[in-house]
Amino acid sequence: MSIAEQEARQTYPAEYQYDSREAYMRGRAAPPADVEVEAVAKRLLWWDMAPAWEDVMPSEDCFWTLAEPEMRANYLRDAREMLETARKTVSE
Structure with a gap:
């Protein structure tokens, strides 16, 4: 049983909530959205x-805005890979 399936059963324990479990597992296994990445x-x-x-702690958005496009692309690639790995792990 996958981690996602275990979580779905814990979150929706009653049999009549089968559709809720299925929806939970589909959402848990879905590719990461661009906003998440x-x-x-x-x-x-x-x-x-x-x-x-x-000494001066600007916001996350400040760093992101000032970063070069190539640097942002690298962080986006790494973030997508991390999220996909996490999703794959809970689906196995």
Whole structure:
């Protein structure tokens, strides 16, 4: 039984909630949305940059806006890969 299936059974324990379980598992296994990927990428960039800015802590959006397009692309790629790995893990 996959982690997603275990979570669905815990969240929706009654038999009449079978459709809810199925919807939960489909959502849990769905590819990450672009908004999710960008949120993770911004956080990763923040974690990498924040130590250099101890005195002045701009927002995650500030770092993201100032980053070069190539740098953002790298963080987006890494974030998508991490989210896909996590989703694959809970679906197995």
